[in-house]
Amino acid sequence: MEALNFRHNRMFQPRGLSSFQRLALCTTAITYLLILVGGLVRASGAGLGCPDWPRCFGSWIPPASAAQLPSRFDPSLFNPTLMWTEYLNRLLGVTVGFLIFATAVSAWRHYRREPRILGATVAALLLTGFQGWLGGRVVANELAAWIVTIHMIFALAIVQLLLYATVRSLSRGGGPPSPFLIALIVVTMVQIGLGTQVRGAIDAAIDNGVARAGALASVGTLDHLHRDGALVVFAGSVLVLMWLRARFTKEATLIRWGYVVVGLASIQVALGVAMAYVSLKPATQVAHLTVASLLLGAQTVLLLVHKTETDSQ
Ligand code: HEM
Numbered sequence: 001m002e003a004l005n006f007r008h009n010r011m012f013q014p015r016g017l018s019s020f021q022r023l024a025l026c027t028t029a030i031t032y033l034l035i036l037v038g039g040l041v042r043a044s045g046a047g048l049g050c051p052d053w054p055r056c057f058g059s060w061i062p063p064a065s066a067a068q069l070p071s072r073f074d075p076s077l078f079n080p081t082l083m084w085t086e087y088l089n090r091l092l093g094v095t096v097g098f099l100i101f102a103t104a105v106s107a108w109r110h111y112r113r114e115p116r117i118l119g120a121t122v123a124a125l126l127l128t129g130f131q132g133w134l135g136g137r138v139v140a141n142e143l144a145a146w147i148v149t150i151h152m153i154f155a156l157a158i159v160q161l162l163l164y165a166t167v168r169s170l171s172r173g174g175g176p177p178s179p180f181l182i183a184l185i186v187v188t189m190v191q192i193g194l195g196t197q198v199r200g201a202i203d204a205a206i207d208n209g210v211a212r213a214g215a216l217a218s219v220g221t222l223d224h225l226h227r228d229g230a231l232v233v234f235a236g237s238v239l240v241l242m243w244l245r246a247r248f249t250k251e252a253t254l255i256r257w258g259y260v261v262v263g264l265a266s267i268q269v270a271l272g273v274a275m276a277y278v279s280l281k282p283a284t285q286v287a288h289l290t291v292a293s294l295l296l297g298a299q300t301v302l303l304l305v306h307k308t309e310t311d312s313q
Contacts, residue, residue: 020106024166027099039289041089043282047143049082053136120165145200167304175310181303184236191229198226237265257302264295
């Protein structure tokens, strides 16, 4: 928690973290881990490692060998590495589901009179249930790009709600949200949506026999829009930092979060450039996806900290 530096901010509670705050932070961190593992599943092509859902090859515990498969499954689909990768991803998903449930229960116990905190955790819980169902649709639609994009956007929405509940419980009061920061978040969400479409188009090209090295070149307009979008996100992040430095000279926490946003946007652009001009390495793909979700998270924290700071003036 020290990393977030809320305890040193006069608008945040001076004493140690409450049980709700610890749980909410832990749940947020593990949800990020799930997004990272989801990226690994995609990069390793393990998405269909379990061809059915919610079971895996018809059972709750994956079979030990192809010989144990029920007759309705083609034994050539059996790949233990991909199967276990996807199965662990699902287990982590279930763990996150339980953690979000526990966070909502804790919010009910401690913040019953703060509808925004309770509401955010309950909304996160409902979206998680929906997300589990959507995960099944992703498998049923054999990883079609449009449904993978929706799945990704809902994962990000869940993290946003958890961050909201956490930051809100740490702070008191709040002015109106900054339209400038909201615009940056919206543009970043659009950019993330475009990125997942680029990713889908690359996967489709590779499936159609295009060599991995040439797959990006075949994407066309979506790829160009994604590159232009990166410029907007990066320039917007730098402008936000300049504005914070000029306008909130005494708010060190706010300015620090501004730097975090610009730092993550820079890393993201560097990873994108590495994929576009060097090579499409799976590790870079996973990092690009993970940093995208961290960037959006940092922008959300910045928005919430800014709300608090403006209320204090
Ligand atoms: C702030 C800027 C950026 C954000 C938020 C962003 C976000 C994303 C996201 C979320 C994906 C989908 C990843 C997935 O579904 O696995 C993606 C894919 C991609 N992005 Fe970006 N991106 C940014 C900048 C860039 C830049 C500057 C480039 C290149 C010059 C780039 C090139 C790519 C490529 C090639 C893919 C497809 C990668 C793959 O197949 O996994 N991105 N981006």
